[in-house]
Amino acid sequence: MNGPAIRRARLHVSYHGAHFHGFAINNDVVTVEGELVNALNVITQTSVDISTAGRTDAGVHARAQVVSCDLPSDTNLNTLVRSVNSMCAPHIAVTDAQWVDQHFDARRSATWRRYKYTVWNDAQPNPMLLDRAWHVWKPLSVPLMNLACDAIIGEHNFAAFCRKPDTPDGEPEASMNRYVFNATWRDEGEGMVVFEIRANAFCHQMVRSLVGFLVDVGLGKRPASDTRAVMLAGNRNHGSPVAPPQGLVLWDVGYDGERVHP
Numbered sequence: 001m002n003g004p005a006i007r008r009a010r011l012h013v014s015y016h017g018a019h020f021h022g023f024a025i026n027n028d029v030v031t032v033e034g035e036l037v038n039a040l041n042v043i044t045q046t047s048v049d050i051s052t053a054g055r056t057d058a059g060v061h062a063r064a065q066v067v068s069c070d071l072p073s074d075t076n077l078n079t080l081v082r083s084v085n086s087m088c089a090p091h092i093a094v095t096d097a098q099w100v101d102q103h104f105d106a107r108r109s110a111t112w113r114r115y116k117y118t119v120w121n122d123a124q125p126n127p128m129l130l131d132r133a134w135h136v137w138k139p140l141s142v143p144l145m146n147l148a149c150d151a152i153i154g155e156h157n158f159a160a161f162c163r164k165p166d167t168p169d170g171e172p173e174a175s176m177n178r179y180v181f182n183a184t185w186r187d188e189g190e191g192m193v194v195f196e197i198r199a200n201a202f203c204h205q206m207v208r209s210l211v212g213f214l215v216d217v218g219l220g221k222r223p224a225s226d227t228r229a230v231m232l233a234g235n236r237n238h239g240s241p242v243a244p245p246q247g248l249v250l251w252d253v254g255y256d257g258e259r260v261h262p
């Protein structure tokens with residue numbers, strides 16, 4: 001009751017994932033959340049807990065991750081941003097900080113997330129994209145990959161494209177239902193092929209599993225019509241190898257409109 005008054009803040013955070021063993025705190029390894037929370041604790045001289053819009057895997061990057069947390073109400077957010085960036089550079093940067101309503105939660109308030117995945121599609125590797133793209137040296141058919149995307153639009157059970165979470169004894173299994181608003185591939189020229197997907201939420205490894213499958217379609221290893229069949233099977237054994245993490249970026253998070261609850 002005698003502690004400092006607090007207010008809720010929303011932070012936009014970007015990071016280069018190659019340096020970290022994922023986002024979520026793990027005491028045995030370096031993580032984005034661990035580094036960010038440590039900096040916030042030191043700067044505010046309080047114990048800070050954060051909520052995040054998406055827990056990215058090891059090696060995955062973020063352009064505009066969103067984090068919410070409670071801070072002492074007299075915190076100068078501009079000073080906070082400079083201090084966090086000084087402590088966490090060069091791999092993590094807070095790009096914006098704003099006070100928000102106390103009911104705002106970075107994860108629960110989000111209405112959609114958008115990811116982008118970059119493939120370097122050229123016979124020769126590109127050292128400049130070593131940790132930012134997946135090198136696929138055989139030519140890809142972007143029209144075929146887009147055709148295969150049609151079946152994932154809308155609400156579906158994505159169990160075939162998700163890593164199943166551990167379920168405590170006596171607890172119901174987590175739903176793998178997600179609502180995909182759009183998914184498309186673009187050939188940006190000179191070897192750059194980019195996949196963009198926006199959904200209400202994503203289950204573990206969903207984007208990378210989809211990319212691995214769709215690249216197989218683009219290589220002619222399986223027909224575009226396989227998408228629906230794999231989804232109906234609901235088993236990861238019917239899919240394709242998971243794409244590597246370095247090409248994936250959490251691009252942005254939205255809080256507009258109503259939340260979709262499949």
